[in-house]
Amino acid sequence: MSESLQSTSHEEAGADTDHIPPIVQFLPLQKALDLARANSLWPLTFGIACCAIEMMAASASRYDADRFGAGVFRNSPRQADLMIVAGTVNLKMAPIIKRLYDQMPSPKWVIALGSCAICGGPFDQDDNYAVLQGVEKIVPVDIFVPGCPPRPEALLHAILELQERIKSGSTNATRA
């Protein structure tokens, strides 16, 4: 695992004050909380482009993300703790994503769904003037899902992967 990659994303996200761990820690309680959090991820309803349709498909009848407790799409960032960036992030959209991320209560996690969200994908080419080279430039990303667009089961796998990481307490998420 490249630790350097994660640390840079933290710095770029400007989350410098959030690193400080709470003064008093209750480990068993923390474990229980992590378990609860992992099994009740509430994603933010937020589709930008093609991948959003596959995200919808993942929450619809055939794939049913509800089986993993991650099907309760919330319309308000204040109620969500998982941001699935599904689509191309451009210059005009980037500040809004940053703002939405800031509005979400901690701890919070980000899945970059699809090529565009990972690195600009097919649109970060020769004369690019609009597309951001990956959502990692503005928010810390936990799971990268390649595909253009990724299949719904890839998103489900990403959610499972994220749950694993949350349970082991090793995500990029900032803790309040």
Add this chain to the structure above:
Amino acid sequence: MPLEPEAVEPVAEQKAVYPELIERLRKAGATEVSSLDYSKSGMDVDAQVTPQSLCAVASILKHGHFSLETLVGVDRQPEFEVLYLFKADNEGPRVKLRAKTDRETATLPTLTNVYGGADWYEREVFDMFGVNFIDHPHLRPLLLPHFTKFHPLRKDFHGAPIVIPEDTVEIPELDVQAATKLGQSTGLRSDFFLNMGPQHPSTHGVLRILLHVEGETILGGRCHLGYSHRGTEKLAEKKQYVQFLPYTDRMDYLSPLNYNWGFARLLETATGIESTPRAEVLRVIMCELSRIASHLVWLGTYLLDLGAITPFLYCFEDRERILTIFERATGQRMTTSYIVAGGVRNDVYSTFSLEISELMRDMRKRLVEYDKLVIGNEIFLMRTDKVGIISPELAIEYGVSGPCLRGSGVDYDARRDEPYCELYKELEWKVPFETGGDCLSRSRVRMAELEQSVNLVEQALLKLEDGPVRSKVPKIFKVPAGEYYSVTEGPRGIIGWYLIADGSQIPYRLKVRVPSFANLQTVEQLMPGTRVADVVSILGSLDVIIPEIDR
């Protein structure tokens, strides 16, 4: 009631010329008026206009019930040229007006006084080329952020660093003014501004609408686009024709096959390559399936917007079955890249016909269910009946197309009225249309279209005969120099591709006329006087795809 163009009468079936129209355009001040060969260039009449005569010539077309299809900006180096593409109803001609302006002044008169629908198109040209339109009511960047200082589609622009400034989310004063201007002030000072989107579940993507409201009643509103702008048209000028194929999928991801077909047809018009009979049938089957899938997503998400969750689950279940067929036939679920110039990329699998006819049989039963579940539902009727009425006049002025146009009582469908696929003429089907113009009419048109598409697929399956699926295409794909336009009918309306080729492997300029762009533009006219909840209903009934609009 289909509106007939007044001045024009097609002379011959094959190569129509329009002497009367040409004469009238000449009188109004157009120079160099000539008729073109439709089968080669996709246009009938070509006219050069001076900035002074532009509005007069456009008024002639307006009286002939022409609708403004799109504006194409071109950097001709050194001067700029703006092409205005007009379309008459049904069998009438397509007219192209060309207005030139030099690089230094870069100004043209606005067409918004004649065609209200020119508004956004002119803003887009302003965005991309920096051409100023004098007296335009709201000339602000449409797709690019307000802080950018460049014009990307100019030929001397070669990329820009991606830097995000700090304060971009603020509502600029100008936007507030513009939103205020749209509505009539009631004199009561209880009005305020409401920002809807870009993260809003009912905008189907990232659309932002700045609403000027008084209580629940909307006084006016402005759409803000560009939150999903990806610079596809600039990319097209850097990619070979073959390489651009994957990008056509990603414009309208709900009906990628229809976009594939549009692009393939453009290249076939330009190069004269013909596709094989089997490929033609496969194209019709796949595109109609794609239309069904797209309308199913519309139905599911529209009902989700209106507060019903069940249809969403049902529709996606059916859609998954269609996607499974796509995956087996093309290799991908959504971004298929299947239809190419000269045919389709690969032949279908052995049980293809069997699976589809089984699916269609089930689909028929499902459609009856959906009709019972949705269209008859009282809550649905209350949310949609007599809400957001688009009059036929407004629809034509704004260049609305697809189910939205047919919901307003204009009987036009490119599949029937444009000679782009012979098979549609052979099959037995009808173009559904309603006269209400409200959200309910548009919904009913789509429901009827679902049924017609099932019809079409079933009949097309019987025509599927053995044979090659792709004709011979040269290894190095070049398009002869010239200008071409091709039109196909997607699930949302007319998909037009305008290509300016310079004889190389790379397009000089490629402009896509997307249906959602024109359809969404009417929203600003529909909103005043309605309630906030109605906006959700109107937006959903227009069935817009934001990345298609932003490109």
Add this chain to the structure above:
Amino acid sequence: MIERGFWRGFGSLLTGLGVTFKRMFGKNATIQYPHVPVPVSPIYRGPVRLIAEEVASEHKCIGCLACQRICPTHAIPILTVAKNEQNKNYPVDFVIDDALCCFCGLCVDVCPTEALEHTRIGDMAATSQSLLRREILHEGAITSDNFPTSTGKKENKHV
């Protein structure tokens, strides 16, 4: 137009409930992923790899660079070629970036020796972007271990 009225409206709600009630006894739609693998089409365009011969590191690539040239998204960042004793080209480094790939299949179509093929892997999800760059030359016989899938790469499982 549909006639409206209280009783008709009330009836329409009951009709809707009837439809949903009937659906309760229909076939199950959900696939129990990850316990049951999702069926993937035989021609599914997944991540690209070199077709391995019997000997693991042998392949048909002649280093013509056609795939790199046609790729619309520049998803083949590294493809270096050297000449062997018979003055024939062969690849030395061949990296595919799955993060950039748009799975259009143009590279597979263009390959003159049919050295490339698509895998049918559809559920990749990685914890780091660097996991998505693959050195496909020395991959040998492909297994899902080479990919960060649900059944594959253990590297992905975080400590």
